Amino acid sequence: MPPTLAESLADGDADAFAALYDRLAARLLGAARTMIGSAADAEDVVHDLFVDLARGRDRLAAVADLEAYVFTMLRHAVGRRHRRAVTGRRVLVEVAHDRGRPDHAAAFALPDDELAAAVADLPPEQREVVALKIDGGLTFAEIGRVMGTSLDTAASRYRYALTKLRQTLSRREER
Amino acid sequence: MTLHDGMRDRAIERRLRSRPALAPSAGHRSRVLAAVRGALDSRPAAEAVGRHRLGGGGVLALAGMAAAIAPLLIGPWWLSLDGVAGGSAWFRSPRPSLVAHARMVGVELPPDALAAVAPEDANGERRHRTHPTAVDRTSTAPGEAAERWLRMRHTLVREL
Numbered sequence: 001m002p003p004t005l006a007e008s009l010a011d012g013d014a015d016a017f018a019a020l021y022d023r024l025a026a027r028l029l030g031a032a033r034t035m036i037g038s039a040a041d042a043e044d045v046v047h048d049l050f051v052d053l054a055r056g057r058d059r060l061a062a063v064a065d066l067e068a069y070v071f072t073m074l075r076h077a078v079g080r081r082h083r084r085a086v087t088g089r090r091v092l093v094e095v096a097h098d099r100g101r102p103d104h105a106a107a108f109a110l111p112d113d114e115l116a117a118a119v120a121d122l123p124p125e126q127r128e129v130v131a132l133k134i135d136g137g138l139t140f141a142e143i144g145r146v147m148g149t150s151l152d153t154a155a156s157r158y159r160y161a162l163t164k165l166r167q168t169l170s171r172r173e174e175r
Numbered sequence: 176m177t178l179h180d181g182m183r184d185r186a187i188e189r190r191l192r193s194r195p196a197l198a199p200s201a202g203h204r205s206r207v208l209a210a211v212r213g214a215l216d217s218r219p220a221a222e223a224v225g226r227h228r229l230g231g232g233g234v235l236a237l238a239g240m241a242a243a244i245a246p247l248l249i250g251p252w253w254l255s256l257d258g259v260a261g262g263s264a265w266f267r268s269p270r271p272s273l274v275a276h277a278r279m280v281g282v283e284l285p286p287d288a289l290a291a292v293a294p295e296d297a298n299g300e301r302r303h304r305t306h307p308t309a310v311d312r313t314s315t316a317p318g319e320a321a322e323r324w325l326r327m328r329h330t331l332v333r334e335l
Contacts, residue, residue, distance in 0.1 A: 014211065014212050021204060021208065025199050025204070026199070046203075051213075054211045163180075166183050170183075
């Protein structure tokens with residue numbers, strides 16, 4: 001019986017990592033972009049994610065749902081990056097304020113695309129569900145496993161996210 | 176949520192799905208896979224390295240440490256078990272309340288029996304450590320204390 005992809009990854013097979021990249025990279029990049037709001041940062045996160053997978057490959061042999069595992073790692077990587085970015089942004093905004101040029105903060109504003117801006121305004125948990133559902137193509141059961149919640153909670157967060165997007169876009173249309 | 180809201184939600188969902196997919200930039204794949212190879216080369220798999228096993232010396236050292244630590248771990252349990260046994264004996268034994276009850280019904284217990292129940296300390300004060308074990312611990316003659324104790328019980332049984 002040929003080894004599974006997870007077993008090949010655990011064995012340190014470089015071709016298996018290439019196969020995993022070809023299978024998941026576009027979905028991972030899309031989900032990371034939705035979570036972070038930046039395509040360039042999304043590429044960095046996916047790059048670091050694959051390096052982390054290679055370093056911790058011993059654990060992969062025991063993984064039952066490889067996709068859910070990889071998206072869970074993606075979510076954690078985005079969370080770490082977000083925390084670092086918040087700290088860095090705070091420092092830069094303080095520097096801009098000290099220089100009397102508060103417009104420096106505008107450099108960190110969200111993309112001007114209406115929908116992207118509305119998605120970026122969602123609470124983090126709802127934005128993650130949208131990213132995992134729309135970009136990652138995961139089912140609510142898989143999203144529940146990735147986020148450590150029940151299927152119902154994942155589905156509720158998605159529904160709330162759509163409602164909030166609808167309200168945000170309606171307000172913008174009325175202006 | 177109205178039907179109209181539901182239709183708008185579906186429209187937003189379609190709009191989200193119709194966003195252009197984010198294709199990896201040129202060279203991203205090769206950069207990622209090069210970094211993966213670097214990580215694979217820099218840290219061999221655990222099986223290749225071999226798992227750490229204890230040698231004979233290590234086992235002996237561990238056994239010695241366990242033997243040294245055992246009294247510290249078991250000692251408090253042993254003492255607490257002894258305390259439990261003493262406590263249960265105390266609950267089974269007559270207490271000063273018995274002596275007081277005896278007085279209430281006109282039975283005066285012999286002084287040495289009272290001393291057995293609540294022995295005097297060096298300052299002449301009565302201590303309320305009243306079970307036989309406590310008496311034995313404070314008496315210079317454990318046999319005498321036990322004898323006084325038996326006599327007191329005998330008197331109680333006879334008088335009450």
